[in-house]
Amino acid sequence: MFLLLGRYLKPIDEVEAHLDAHRDWVREHAQAGVFIAAGREVPLQGGLIVATGVTRDEVDAIIAKDPYFIEKVAEYDVREYDVVMAVPGAAALQS
Numbered sequence: 001m002f003l004l005l006g007r008y009l010k011p012i013d014e015v016e017a018h019l020d021a022h023r024d025w026v027r028e029h030a031q032a033g034v035f036i037a038a039g040r041e042v043p044l045q046g047g048l049i050v051a052t053g054v055t056r057d058e059v060d061a062i063i064a065k066d067p068y069f070i071e072k073v074a075e076y077d078v079r080e081y082d083v084v085m086a087v088p089g090a091a092a093l094q095s
Contacts, residue, residue, distance in 0.1 A: 002059050004049040005077040006068065012044060014073055021067035029062060046074065056080060 008015050026049065029035040037050040051059055059078055068074035 001081045001083050002051040002054070002056070003079045003081065004051060004059070004063065005046065005079065006041075006048065006074045007046040007077070008044075008074050010073040015068065018067045018071050018073060025066050034062065 026035060026038050029051070030038070034051050034054055035049050036052055038047065040047045051062070054062070056078070063069050063076050063078070066074075069076070
């Protein structure tokens with residue numbers, strides 16, 4: 001499992017100019033079963049995506065197509081975890 005910790009590099013108005021395209025990108029990977037959770041940080045300084053069922057190289061390739069990354073309004077700190085315990089209903093975290 002990977003945590004993609006996004007951090008905004010530009011003022012929020014510049015970030016939000018690309019929000020619809022970014023959400024389409026998130027939706028695409030959620031529908032493919034790769035992204036299983038996503039959300040905005042509070043206070044708003046970035047966001048979080050949980051990805052599963054892919055390799056690090058695949059994560060990097062996916063990030064490279066994110067409009068936020070392409071437009072240089074955000075960067076990602078990618079962290080990999082080997083989930084050893086998950087509550088019932090959260091089995092996707094262990095793939």
